[in-house]
Amino acid sequence: MIKKGIGRQIVLHYFIVVFVTLFMVEIIFTLTIRTYYYDTIYNHMYTHSIWASDYFQKFARSNSERDPDYFTEMLRSFELDNTELMILDRNGEVKASTNAFQADKAIQTGDVPVALAGGVGKWVGRQPSTGELVMAVSRPLQIQGQTQYIARFVTSLERVNSKLLNLTFLSIAVAAAVLAIVTLFSIGLANSIVKPINNIRDVSAQMARGKFDARIRGNYKYELGELAATLNYMAEEIVRSNQIKDEFISSISHELRTPLTGIKGWSETLTSGGFDPEETKLGMGIIAKETNRLIGLVEEILDFSKLQQNEMKLVIGQVNLKELIQETMLNVWAKAEQKQIQLKLEDRTEQPVIVSGDGNRLKQVFLNVVDNAIKFSHEQSWIHLVISLKEDGRAMVEVADTGIGISEEYLHKVKDRFFQVNHQGGGTGLGLAISQQIVELHHGEMGIHSELGVGTTVTVTLPVAEDAELPDASASAAPQGDSSSGSENAGRLDPEKDDQA
Ligand code: ADP
Numbered sequence: 034m035i036k037k038g039i040g041r042q043i044v045l046h047y048f049i050v051v052f053v054t055l056f057m058v059e060i061i062f063t064l065t066i067r068t069y070y071y072d073t074i075y076n077h078m079y080t081h082s083i084w085a086s087d088y089f090q091k092f093a094r095s096n097s098e099r100d101p102d103y104f105t106e107m108l109r110s111f112e113l114d115n116t117e118l119m120i121l122d123r124n125g126e127v128k129a130s131t132n133a134f135q136a137d138k139a140i141q142t143g144d145v146p147v148a149l150a151g152g153v154g155k156w157v158g159r160q161p162s163t164g165e166l167v168m169a170v171s172r173p174l175q176i177q178g179q180t181q182y183i184a185r186f187v188t189s190l191e192r193v194n195s196k197l198l199n200l201t202f203l204s205i206a207v208a209a210a211v212l213a214i215v216t217l218f219s220i221g222l223a224n225s226i227v228k229p230i231n232n233i234r235d236v237s238a239q240m241a242r243g244k245f246d247a248r249i250r251g252n253y254k255y256e257l258g259e260l261a262a263t264l265n266y267m268a269e270e271i272v273r274s275n276q277i278k279d280e281f282i283s284s285i286s287h288e289l290r291t292p293l294t295g296i297k298g299w300s301e302t303l304t305s306g307g308f309d310p311e312e313t314k315l316g317m318g319i320i321a322k323e324t325n326r327l328i329g330l331v332e333e334i335l336d337f338s339k340l341q342q343n344e345m346k347l348v349i350g351q352v353n354l355k356e357l358i359q360e361t362m363l364n365v366w367a368k369a370e371q372k373q374i375q376l377k378l379e380d381r382t383e384q385p386v387i388v389s390g391d392g393n394r395l396k397q398v399f400l401n402v403v404d405n406a407i408k409f410s411h412e413q414s415w416i417h418l419v420i421s422l423k424e425d426g427r428a429m430v431e432v433a434d435t436g437i438g439i440s441e442e443y444l445h446k447v448k449d450r451f452f453q454v455n456h457q458g459g460g461t462g463l464g465l466a467i468s469q470q471i472v473e474l475h476h477g478e479m480g481i482h483s484e485l486g487v488g489t490t491v492t493v494t495l496p497v498a499e500d501a502e503l504p505d506a507s508a509s510a511a512p513q514g515d516s517s518s519g520s521e522n523a524g525r526l527d528p529e530k531d532d533q534a
Contacts, residue, residue, distance in 0.1 A: 039230065040223035047219035048212070055208040063201050070193050074168055075155060078116065078186040082153065082172035085111040085184050089174040093181070104129035111184055119185040121171070123149065128182065140185065144171040148183045151175075157190065166190045229253045229261070237264055245272045277462075281451035285461060288330055292323035330461065336397075337450065337463045340470045347391035347474060351498055354386040354428055355420055361399040362418070365407060373413045376403070381421040386428045389498035390475045398471050398479075401464040402432045402491045408460075409489065410436035427477075428497050433490040439483040447481060468493075 035041045088110065104120055112118045112131050120129045125139035144154030148171035156169045169187045173180040229251060239247040245268045249261040299316040302308075308316070339345040355378075362376050369376055388395070406416045419431040439447060439454060446452045450466035465481075472479045476496055483489035 035220065035223070038227065040220075040227040043223040043226065044216065044219045047222075048216055051212055051215045055212060059201075059204055059208055062204055063197070066200055067197055070197060071157070071168065071190075074188060074190075074193065075170060078113065078168070078170040078188065079153060079172075081111075081113045081116075082170055082184055082186060086172050086174055089181075089184075090176060093174070093176055113186055115188060117187045119187065120174075121145065121183040121185055123180060123182075125149070125183075142169060144169045144185065145183060147171065148173050148185070149180065151180065160187075166194060226257070229257045233257070233261055233264065240264070240268050240271075245275070277449070277451040280453075280456060281462060284453070284456050285330070285334070288461065289327065292326045295323040296320050296327075333461055333463050333467065336467050340467060345394075345471075345474065347394060349389055349391060351387050352390050352392045352395055354388055354430065354495070355380050355382075357392060357396055358399060358418055358420060358430060361396055361403055364396075364400055365403050368404070369407050369416070372407060372410065374407055374410055375415040376418065377415060378418045379420070381419060382428075386420060386422065387498045388428055388475070388495045390495065391471075394471045395475065395495075398468040398493060399430065399432070401468050402493070405464065406432050406434040406436065406489065406491070409438075410434045422497075423494065426497060428495050430493045430495075431490055432492075433488060435488040438485040438487050438489055439481070440485040444481065444483055448479070 035044055089107075107120055108118055108129055108131050117130060117132045119127050119132075119140070121140060122128050125141065125145045127140065142156045142158065144156035147154030151173055154169075154171040156171075158167070159165065160167050167187050167189055169185055171183050171185040174182045174184050232251060233249055236247050236249045248265050248268065251261070252258075253261050296319075299320050303313060303316045336345070358378060362378065366376070403416065403418070410416060414435045417431070417433045419429075419433075421429050421431075423429050443452075443454050447454070448465045448469045449462075451462040452466075453460060453462040465479075469479050472493055472495070478492075478494045480492045480494075481489065482492075
C-alpha cells in the first residue's frame, strides 16, 4: 500500500487515466469486432439469398407445388453451409426446412414481414423453441414481381459469440497487463520523485534543528536538483555567516579589550598618584585616544545596525565632491604620514562636481576607503585619488593603492559584513559593508578591483545633482564640527598643488 501523499496521487492519476482509456478502447474493440463478425455473416447470407432469388426467378415453375420433390429440390439448390434454410409461404408458415424439426406455427420474427413487403429482412434474437441466439435473413422468392415464397436463412450465433467472448477475455487480459505495467511504471516514477523529496525534507528538518553540517546528497535532476542545491547553499551560507559572526564577536571583544586595558591601566596608575605633570599628560592623552577609538568602534556598530534596520536618515544637501575628498585627505593625512605614504589627488573634471547627498555620510565612505588603502599599503608607497565624470554623466571617485591587494578568492566577500581577510589587522569588517549601503542610499555604486600583491582600486560612482548651485568657494561641503586630526593641517595641504598629503 502506498502511503498517502504525492506518490499515491501520481499512481492514482496514472491508474485512473489509463484505466478509463483502456475501458473505452475495450468497449470500442468489442463492439467493432462484434459488428464485423455479424456483418460478415449477414453479408454471406445476403449474397447467397440474392443468388437464390435470381435462381428461383429464372427456373421455378409456377404450379409445381404439387410435385413432391419441389421443396426438397429447392432446399437442396439453395442451402448454405452451417445455415438452416426455411421456405415460408406468404403467411409465414414453414413449407420446408433443412432442419428436420419444423415449427408448426407461422414464423413471426421481424425479418418475415419485411420480406413479405418485398425487402430483405434481418433479425437477430433467440429462437423461441431452443432459446439459441440466431441471425435470420429472409428474402422473397418472386415470379414476375409476385412473391411466391420466402427463403429464410437462419444461422446460429453461439459459436461466433463464444469466439467474441474469448477475444474479449484476451483483450481484457492484455488491458490488465498494460494497466499493471503502467501502475508499476507510475510507482517507479512516484518513488523517483517522492524519495528525493523525503530526503530533502528530512535533511531540511535537521537544518531547521540547527544541524547545518547536514547536506542533501544524491544526484537529483531538474527542479529537485535545483532545490537540493539551493538548500545546501543556504546551509553553507548560514554556516559561513555564523562563522563570520563568531569571528566578529571575538574580534570585537579583542578590539574592545585593547583600548579598555589601556584606559584601565592608565587610570589605575594615575589614581595611585605621585606622577609629574608630563607623565600625567601622557597618561591622560592615551586614555583620550583609546576612548576615541572605543567611540569610533561603537559608532561603527551602531551605524551598521541602523543600516540593517533601514533607520539611517540622510541629511541631503549639495556636496562639492572635490572639497569632500580634500577634507577626507586632511583627516587621514597624519596616519598616512606615519607610514610615509603619499596621497595624490587628480581632478579630471572641468567644473566642480556637485552631488546631492549627505556630506557626513559620504565623507564616512571616503574616510573608510582611504583609511583601508593606508592600512593595507606598504610604507613609502602612494595612494592615487581621481575624480572624474563618466560617460553617463555620473561622478566617479577612484582610490587606488599599491598595497597588499586582495586575492580573487576573497575579493567578492570583502563587502560582506564582518568579513576580513586577516583578523589580525584590527577593524570590524563592517567598514565596506556600511560604505556600500551608504553609497546605495545615494543611488550610487561601489566597486572593488584588486590583485594580490599589486594593489587595490575602490571606485565610488554617484549621480550628479541635477539643479546644482555652485557653493561659495570659501564654504566647505564637508560636515561641520568634524573632529578629525588632519583638519588643522589644512593650511599646509593643497593636494592639487603639490599632489601630496
Ligand atoms: P575593516 O577595514 O574594518 O577590516 P572593511 O569592511 O573596511 O573592514 O574591509 C574588509 C576587509 O577588506 C579588510 O579587513 C581587508 O581584509 C580588505 N580590504 C579592504 N580594503 C582593502 C585594501 N585597500 N587593500 C587590501 N585589502 C583591503
